Amino acid sequence: MLTPQTPTEDTLYDLAIIGGGITGAAVARDAALRGLKTILFEKTDFGAGASTKTSKLAHGGLRYLEYGEIGLVRESLRERNRLLNLCSPWVKPLPFLFPVYDSSRRPLWQIATGIRLYQCMAGESSKKWQRRLSADAVGDRVKGLCADGLRGAAGYTDAQMQDGRLVIENIRSSLSHGAQAYNYSDVVSVRRAATQWHTLSIKQNSAQFDVSARCVVNATGAWSNDVLNRIGVERKLVAPSKGVHVVLPDIGLDAALVLEAPQDRRIFFVLPWEQRTLIGTTDTFSDDDPGSLTVNKDDVRYLLEAFQRYFLERSFDEDDVVATFAGLRPLISSKPGHAASAASRTHRIVVDQDRVISVAGGKFTTYRAMAEAVVDLVARRLGETAALATCQTDVLPLWAADESIKNGAPSDAMPDHWPDFYGPRATEMATLMQARPDLAEPISPDFPYLKAELYYGIQNERVHCLEDWLERRTPIALSRKLTPRFIKDASVTFETMRGAS
Ligand SMILES: Cc1cc2nc3c(=O)[nH]c(=O)nc-3n(C[C@H](O)[C@H](O)[C@H](O)COP(=O)(O)OP(=O)(O)OC[C@H]3O[C@@H](n4cnc5c(N)ncnc54)[C@H](O)[C@@H]3O)c2cc1C
Structure with missing residues (x-):
């Protein structure tokens, strides 16, 4: 990648992107592929926000069916399938088991029906559908799983991803198609310089410089409200929700488990990951500064207790924890009164000052589709031509195939x-x-x-x-x-x- 070119103050870029998480990186790639003169600024490192703190799942989100989010699940499944096709080996199939107990919120037949619907929406043929497992079969497959009250499990397949790699590969692809991208470059202000363009001021180490662009995309996740403020727009686009993960030593899983936390009956995952076991996540609205997020002991205790309920013989305490990490989901602001875990995961695109386009919400899994929608809008603002209108990321592998x-x-x-x-x-x-x-x-x-x-x-x-x-x-x-x-x-x-x- 890549000796960085220097941003030039006398160039008028077509598009300046603020934020180098997966959303900004994917917008940069899509825009560069359509031939737009594109520049991206990330204030810390590429992916340092939510985009490397995920549960590592490229998935449709089975649990969103419960909230009637059919459109979101369908889109996520379509994008999951694209990621599997275009981004392997960084996105791989992962088998899932959903064990059901006497105490579970829903009986096994209902979970199995939901999974059938999920598999139909993913376009899977019924030959690929996994059967229900008896309690004995689940016990044989998941060593140490509590058998008391276990009714059986329903199985399905989703996908696991390397989130950090996907971010950097989107950045690398954008650069190889002519974009410029800079980490450790904080956009400190954006002002409307003329009807046709905006000027951004960027702080890079001790230097400060200006860059002008005909369109600006604000892809700053949990920082979106703050960046809108810097632009002079009083809008509360996101209501961030904090999610914590705990990494434990390997417990020998060959499938991910979908479980109900006994404390509040929320769904959480126990996942095989990097020869370790990943447990997550919490989901609570948070006003914390996204730049200095910490994992507190209560979050770790909550996850360890939830895990312990199902693995009574595996006694892990805080000293056994291999690692923890936390991120802020950029959820779209909605009416107060419901839990963060029930808040919609759909994305929203808003336009201010005619050419400042903010995009937030969504899921990592849907990054490509979000970027496509954003660049379509940029193309319309810039006076669409056939080349500008043609998105290629739905068919183009993320990197050149390496035999x-x-x-x-x-x-x-x-x-x-x-x-x-x-x-x-x-x-x-x-x-x-x-x-x-x-x-x-x-x-x-x-x-x-x-x-x-x-x-x-x-x-x-x-x-x-x-x-x-x-x-x-x-x-x-x-x-x-x-x-x-x-x-x-x-x-x-x-x-x-x-x-x-
Ligand atoms: C705990 C947790 C688990 C999740 N698990 C999954 C999952 O398994 N699957 C899934 O599909 N999704 C998952 N998500 C959701 C997913 O992580 C997010 O939807 C996605 O990463 C958002 O990406 P983004 O680029 O919009 O935001 P971010 O990754 O947060 O990127 C925003 C970037 O903007 C930068 N920035 C801010 N201000 C400025 C500025 N002034 N100048 C320059 N740059 C700036 C920040 O430094 C940051 O890097 C999870 C989220 C969390 C928190």
Whole structure:
């Protein structure tokens, strides 16, 4: 990627995007593919907001059927299928089991009927439908699951994604189609400079500069209200809801579990992820500053208690927790009075000052469709031509297909985790390592991660600090308990590489 071009104050861009989460990244990709002169600014790192704090599911959202959100579920399933087709190996099928107990809110037949409807909406043929499992069969498959009162389970398939990779790959794709994108670039103001364009002021390190664009997209998730304020618009577009996840050691699941939290009967997931077990999530409206969100002990306790109800013999306490992470869902503001978990996940697009387009809400899963709708609107504002009107992201794979990864076993020199972490990029890293054998060493004796991975991130993926690489270019820090020695070794390696580059 990518020596960054410098933004030029005397260029009039077609489109300036504020926010480098999945929504902004996807808008940048779609716009660049349609030939728009596009520039994106992210105030911290790409994906540092909600987009790397998800439950890692590309899914239709079975539970939204309960709220009658048929349109949302249908769209999400269609997009899930597209992600599976166009973004593999970063989006993979994942089997799910929905165990039902005597105490469950709904009987097994109702859950199974809902799942049938879900599978029909996903366009699955009935041959692919999974049967109901008896209580004994569930017990055999999920070791340690509480059998007391268990009536059986209904099964289905959804998908698991690598959220951070999808963000960076959308950014990379936008750059390769001519866009410019900058992390650590805070848009501090947007003012209408003339009827036809706006001027944005951007703070990058200690420098400040202006950029002008004919259209502006505000894709700042939980920050949307604040950014609208900076534009001079008094609008409460989002009502953020906080979600926390806890990562536990691997309990040997081969399927995700959909369970009811005993405390409030909300649905939560227990998921196999990165050879660990991911539990989440909480869902509570929050006024916290999105930039300094923390995980509190009550959230961790809630999730551990919910998990414990179903795995009585697996006693995990706070010391066993491998990692925790929290994010703010940019839910669309609606009438007060209902729980965050019942709030709609549909997205909303609003236009202010004629050419400032804000997009919020939705789900990670629907990012492509949201971006398409936004760029369609941008195209109309700019005077639509046939080229501008033609979206390509519904058919174009996220990256150029790489046969050596798709067809061949990974080369001997390639660590086991590379194909999963980096997909086709792993081949580029292996080539790099051949040219630079010094990069084939582990960063630290404590983990199998190689210097080549960090070097590649710094050189090609705008890694500015170690955290960018550990939390967003890879899932390392969110899925591993890092040792002090690893952190020290990685910091020294990072500083040496940064100094030399
Ligand atoms: C706990 C949790 C679990 C979830 N699980 C799932 C799931 O499993 N599947 C699913 O489909 N969806 C899931 N979601 C929803 C999904 O994460 C969000 O819908 C999606 O990530 C929103 O992306 P975004 O780009 O709109 O917002 P964000 O990712 O929050 O990005 C907004 C970006 O704007 C930047 N920004 C803010 N102000 C400025 C400024 N002034 N200048 C420049 N940049 C700025 C921020 O730094 C941030 O990076 C989950 C959400 C949460 C919180």
